[in-house]
Amino acid sequence: MTIELRAGNLKDFFASARETAKEIDEGRKLTSKNTIWVEPSDLMAILKPERTKLVKLLRAKRKITYSEFRAAMNRTPVSLNNDLKILSRYQLVRISLESNPGHGMHKVIEATFGNEKIEFKAII
DSSP states (O other): EEEEEEOOOHHHHHHHHHHHHHHHHHTOOOOOOOEEOOHEEEEHHHTTTHHHHHHHHHHHHHHEEEHHHHHHOOHHHHHHHHHHHHHHHHSSEEEEEOOOSSSOEEEEEEEESOOOOEEEEEEO
């Protein structure tokens, strides 16, 4: 299965949902879909080179602490936080706090896409 990021708004989402409902009503076999609707401006933001590098690193590591991630990407906290905020908004990453024995808590970033192919589609 692939994760499909599609540029669109709420109207596009409901049009897609109606198509799926028609398929159900007609008794057609549904294919599993993993579509995330993205505002067009955010789609362009996700495609920036630095964010695609983040996705590639997460694909290789799967789960990484924030400090390791920051060091590997050689990024400032502000820029990394901005990138992670956009990626987490569209469920491409999960950010959580985990216990770091003897040192309190640390932030952990985990990819939600595993080895799935991510397709970006923009229909204008």
